Amino acid sequence: xxxxxxxxELNLSISAVSKALRDxxxxxxxxxxxxxxxxxxxxxxxxPFASSLRKQKSKTIAVVVPEIANNFFALAINGxxxxxxxxxxxxxxxxxxxxxxxxxxxxxxxxxxRVDGIMMSLSSQTxxxxxxxxLKEKQIPLVLFDRVxxxxxxxxxxxxxxxxxxxxxxxxxxxxxxxxAFLSISNxxxxxxxRKSGYFDALKTxxxxxxxxxxxxxxxxxxxxxKLIKKILKSKNKPDGIFASVEKLALNVxxxxxxxxxxxxxxxxxxxxxxxxxxxxxHPSLTTITQPAYEMGRxxxxxxxxxxxxxxxxxxxxxxxxxSEIIVRESTGN
Amino acid sequence: xxxxxxxxELNLSISAVSKALRDxxxxxxxxxxxxxxxxxxxxxxxxPFASSLRKQKSKTIAVVVPEIANNFFALAINGxxxxxxxxxxxxxxxxxxxxxxxxxxxxxxxxxxRVDGIMMSLSSQTxxxxxxxxLKEKQIPLVLFDRVxxxxxxxxxxxxxxxxxxxxxxxxxxxxxxxxAFLSISNxxxxxxxRKSGYFDALKTxxxxxxxxxxxxxxxxxxxxxKLIKKILKSKNKPDGIFASVEKLALNVxxxxxxxxxxxxxxxxxxxxxxxxxxxxxHPSLTTITQPAYEMGRxxxxxxxxxxxxxxxxxxxxxxxxxSEIIVRESTGN
Numbered sequence: 173x174x175x176x177x178x179x180x181e182l183n184l185s186i187s188a189v190s191k192a193l194r195d196x197x198x199x200x201x202x203x204x205x206x207x208x209x210x211x212x213x214x215x216x217x218x219x220p221f222a223s224s225l226r227k228q229k230s231k232t233i234a235v236v237v238p239e240i241a242n243n244f245f246a247l248a249i250n251g252x253x254x255x256x257x258x259x260x261x262x263x264x265x266x267x268x269x270x271x272x273x274x275x276x277x278x279x280x281x282x283x284x285x286r287v288d289g290i291m292m293s294l295s296s297q298t299x300x301x302x303x304x305x306x307l308k309e310k311q312i313p314l315v316l317f318d319r320v321x322x323x324x325x326x327x328x329x330x331x332x333x334x335x336x337x338x339x340x341x342x343x344x345x346x347x348x349x350x351x352x353a354f355l356s357i358s359n360x361x362x363x364x365x366x367r368k369s370g371y372f373d374a375l376k377t378x379x380x381x382x383x384x385x386x387x388x389x390x391x392x393x394x395x396x397x398x399k400l401i402k403k404i405l406k407s408k409n410k411p412d413g414i415f416a417s418v419e420k421l422a423l424n425v426x427x428x429x430x431x432x433x434x435x436x437x438x439x440x441x442x443x444x445x446x447x448x449x450x451x452x453x454x455h456p457s458l459t460t461i462t463q464p465a466y467e468m469g470r471x472x473x474x475x476x477x478x479x480x481x482x483x484x485x486x487x488x489x490x491x492x493x494x495x496s497e498i499i500v501r502e503s504t505g506n
Numbered sequence: 507x508x509x510x511x512x513x514x515e516l517n518l519s520i521s522a523v524s525k526a527l528r529d530x531x532x533x534x535x536x537x538x539x540x541x542x543x544x545x546x547x548x549x550x551x552x553x554p555f556a557s558s559l560r561k562q563k564s565k566t567i568a569v570v571v572p573e574i575a576n577n578f579f580a581l582a583i584n585g586x587x588x589x590x591x592x593x594x595x596x597x598x599x600x601x602x603x604x605x606x607x608x609x610x611x612x613x614x615x616x617x618x619x620r621v622d623g624i625m626m627s628l629s630s631q632t633x634x635x636x637x638x639x640x641l642k643e644k645q646i647p648l649v650l651f652d653r654v655x656x657x658x659x660x661x662x663x664x665x666x667x668x669x670x671x672x673x674x675x676x677x678x679x680x681x682x683x684x685x686x687a688f689l690s691i692s693n694x695x696x697x698x699x700x701r702k703s704g705y706f707d708a709l710k711t712x713x714x715x716x717x718x719x720x721x722x723x724x725x726x727x728x729x730x731x732x733k734l735i736k737k738i739l740k741s742k743n744k745p746d747g748i749f750a751s752v753e754k755l756a757l758n759v760x761x762x763x764x765x766x767x768x769x770x771x772x773x774x775x776x777x778x779x780x781x782x783x784x785x786x787x788x789h790p791s792l793t794t795i796t797q798p799a800y801e802m803g804r805x806x807x808x809x810x811x812x813x814x815x816x817x818x819x820x821x822x823x824x825x826x827x828x829x830s831e832i833i834v835r836e837s838t839g840n
Contacts, residue, residue, distance in 0.1 A: 232598075240583055241783075246575035253574075253601055262620065264566075265599045267587055286596065426787045448784065449575075453760045455789030 173216045174309060182210050232262040233476060234282050236292040238270045238319070243419065243447040244465045245293065248317065251469025252291060259477055261288075270392040272297040279303040282312070289313035289476045294321060296358035296392065313479040317472040318463070322362050325489055327479070329472045331463045331496045333363045337370025339498055340415055340443045340461050345378045347504050349413030349441055353386045353404055355397075355421040367417045367445070386411060390421055397424045398431075405434060413504075416444035422458060442503040445496075456502035463496045507550045508643060516544050566596040567810060568616050570626040572604045572653070577753065577781040578799045579627065582651065585803025586625060593811055595622075604726040606631040613637040616646070623647035623810045628655060630692035630726065647813040651806040652797070656696050659823055661813070663806045665797045665830045667697045671704025673832055674749055674777045674795050679712045681838045683747030683775055687720045687738055689731075689755040701751045701779070720745060724755055731758045739768060747838075750778035756792060776837040779830075790836035797830045 179186040184207070192199045192207035199207075210216075235252055237245045249265065256263045264287060268275040275295045282290055283306065290312060292304075301321045307314050308326065317329040344352050354371045358364050368387065375382045388404060390397040401424055404410065416422035422444025429436050436442055436456055446460040471492055513520040518541070526533045526541035533541075544550075569586055571579045583599065590597045598621060602609040609629045616624055617640065624646060626638075635655045641648050642660065651663040678686050688705045692698050702721065709716045722738060724731040735758055738744065750756035756778025763770050770776055770790055780794040805826055 240574065240587075241577060241580035243575060246580060249574055249599075250601070253599075262598055262615075263600075264596055265583075265587075266597075267584070281596075423784060423787065430787070450757060450782065450784045450788060453757065453764070453788050454784060455787060455791075457789070 173214050175216075175311070178207075178211060178214060178216045181214065182207060229480075230286055230288050231260065232264055232287045233473070233480075234264045234266060234287040234290045236266045236268060236275065236278055236282075236290060238268050238293065238295050240265070240267055243449065244318070244463060247447055247465035248293075248469035248472075251466040251471075252473040253469075255470050255473035255477065261477075268295040270295045270297060272299070276303045279307060283307065283310050287312075289315070289480045291315050291317060291472050291476055293317055294319040294361065296361055296364075299360045313476055315472050315476045315479070317468055319361050319363055327472075327475045327490045327492070329468050329475070329492045329494070330363065331468070331494050333366035334370040336445070336461045336496045336498075337367035337415070337417075338374045339370070340367075341371045341374035342378070343459070343498060343500070343504060344413040344415065344441055344443060345374065345380065347413075347437075347441055347506070349411075350380060351386070351409070351411050352380070352413040352415060353388060353411035355388050355390050355401070355414060355416045355418075355425070357390055357418045357421065359389060364417050367415075371415055385409070390424075394420065394424055397421060398428050401425055401428045402432065405429070405432065405440070411440065413441045414443075416442065416446075419444060419446040419448055422446055422460075426454065426458075436503050437505050441505075443498075451499070452501060454503075456505075459501045459504040460499050461496050462499055464494050468494055507548050509550075509645070512541075512545060512548060512550045515548065516541060563814075564620060564622050565594065566598055566621045567807070567814075568598045568600060568621040568624045570600045570602060570609065570612055570616075570624060572602050572627065572629050574599070574601055577783065578652070578797060581781055581799035582627075582803035582806075585800040585805075586807040587803075589804050589807035589811065595811075602629040604629045604631060606633070610637045613641060617641065617644050621646075623649070623814045625649050625651060625806050625810055627651050628653040628695065630695055630698075633694045647810055649806050649810045649813070651802055653695050653697055661806075661809045661824045661826070663802050663809070663826045663828070664697065665802070665828050667700035668704040670779070670795045670830045670832075671701035671749070671751075672708045673704070674701075675705045675708035676712070677793070677832060677834070677838060678747040678749065678775055678777060679708065679714065681747075681771075681775055681840070683745075684714060685720070685743070685745050686714070686747040686749060687722060687745035689722050689724050689735070689748060689750045689752075689759070691724055691752045691755065693723060698751050701749075705749055719743070724758075728754065728758055731755060732762050735759055735762045736766065739763070739766065739774070745774065747775045748777075750776065750780075753778060753780040753782055756780055756794075760788065760792075770837050771839050775839075777832075785833070786835060788837075790839075793835045793838040794833050795830050796833055798828050802828055 175186055179189040182189060189207055192204045235249060253263055266278045272295050275298055301324050304324050315327045320328040320330055354368055356364050356368060372382045388400050414425055416425060425442050434440055443459045447462055447465050451458040451460050475490055509520055513523040516523060523541055526538045569583060587597050600612045606629050609632055635658050638658050649661045654662040654664055688702055690698050690702060706716045722734050748759055750759060759776050768774055777793045781796055781799050785792040785794050809824055
């Protein structure tokens with residue numbers, strides 16, 4: 173029995189029930205009596221911890237991200253920090269290093285009232301979201317950004333991943349590619365899967381065969397990634413185009429091509445999601461799909477503060493989609 | 507009158523005086539009486555705030571850095587975070603964006619007991635260190651790393667900046683450069699000045715004239731930096747080699763050379779301090795002086811925890827110098 177269910181039973185808003193339980197002056201005595209009676213009847217227990225949390229503001233928010241030595245997350249954190257600073261909030265940063273267990277233990281740690289709210293981008297290994305559900309149960313405001321989970325109700329900020337996957341693939345086709353490989357970072361992450369769906373659909377639209385062998389499941393282990401990339405680039409059915417679903421994988425492709433002396437873009441065209449400042453200075457310069465990372469951070473933080481300040485956690489379920497941009501450079505040229 | 511001076515007057519260790527003032531069982535009654543009498547005589551006031559700080563551990567440390575979208579700081583934070591996680595500490599991150607005023611206000615904010623200790627790398631605009639002295643007065647453990655201040659007593663972690671400046675310049679000379687420019691990020695920062703001293707001395711050793719016009723004072727404004735770099739590269743006395751004292755400036759050189767179609771390394775050789783993963787993939791690949799950023803972060807955090815746990819703040823004045831490495835690539839080749 174949680175607050176939401178109790179509210180439903182009473183045919184009241186969550187906010188009204190919550191206020192009644194906290195003996196707010198905004199709620200009539202009659203309503204308070206009704207709420208308390210129903211809560212007793214249904215054995216609903218006010219979570220004292222969550223309640224104390226709401227009262228004692230820590231003026232601190234947490235950002236949980238897979239890594240920090242990554243241009244997308246660094247820029248997103250810059251955006252988050254700019255909003256937090258305006259509001260006089262402190263920012264705690266936690267790195268999961270793409271380890272789901274670490275993500276779970278950080279989440280548990282954050283249930284103790286240390287922070288007023290959490291922004292999170294999931295690790296590539298996160299397959300279930302029980303730890304996120306726990307935060308919700310404890311009424312700790314949560315906003316997901318970029319690497320979001322589909323099956324949890326909370327505000328989510330992402331970019332147009334499907335469309336970007338489609339447009340990036342379409343661009344490779346237009347530049348003459350007929351056999352395009354897709355480098356995936358995780359089959360758990362919805363962003364990776366959406367980008368892949370866009371890739372598959374663009375192949376189909378263009379009458380190209382889609383082949384699961386052309387989807388390479390990469391990981392956080394760059395050494396392994398380079399081996400996988402080398403293997404496919406030396407195979408019989410070698411691709412003439414590669415779509416890297418994250419920045420790191422595009423760099424791994426460059427490293428392998430340098431090693432095996434494969435000419436980009438002559439023998440292989442490459443496009444990758446990336447926020448790399450040096451994309452234009454690479455050899456050759458890299459065609460990228462660039463996400464508005466800084467703006468995503470600002471947007472995620474703004475929504476989090478809206479929840480923290482309005483205390484209407486369950487009421488805000490915004491899903492915000494920002495647009496990415498294709499920047500065409502030499503790596504997909506002729 | 508601070509604790510250090512009081513201890514000196516009493517001819518006791520700071521730790522003993524501090525314990526006496528806190529009525530520790532480790533100190534004899536006679537010593538306590540003497541300490542309290544002297545403290546009264548000299549009008550020394552125990553800072554109740556600092557004292558409460560020592561008792562109520564927040565299990566949180568702060569990291570104050572100029573920026574996060576920078577490979578050196580991102581890697582250093584990874585190192586700090588790895589140690590903090592081992593110790594069960596939380597890490598608060600503050601960005602100064604190279605703004606000294608922001609650094610001062612963050613430092614003031616951190617005097618309220620929110621953190622058990624602070625690690626800091628100074629902004630390029632930080633010319634005086636009163637705000638750091640205040641932290642010391644309040645006995646808040648402070649460790650400086652990379653961008654340290656020379657004139658404050660606290661543990662400092664840096665790399666061999668003078669030597670790296672010397673060796674980098676020597677390398678350019680050996681590759682045939684006779685007119686080498688030095689791009690400085692700040693004339694306040696000791697790291698920038700040490701690197702510059704190494705540059706000047708290497709010129710001298712090699713019988714090359716040093717010329718203050720060849721030292722370009724750059725800033726956080728990349729647009730301005732590019733203008734300054736373009737100006738000198740188009741001047742009569744244009745350099746045949748450039749030493750970039752920080753990564754960002756090396757990239758600005760690449761951007762300008764791309765724009766004005768100046769061939770690196772044929773017309774200009776470039777070396778830069780950098781922790782860029784893509785250094786090897788740039789066009790041409792960039793010769794770098796690479797600092798052990800991750801290790802510096804780990805070292806700084808280890809020393810901070812030593813101070814926090816031993817509570818012997820004033821007693822630890824370690825200065826640790828780690829070695830940087832020159833990695834020769836195409837940008838300084840023939």
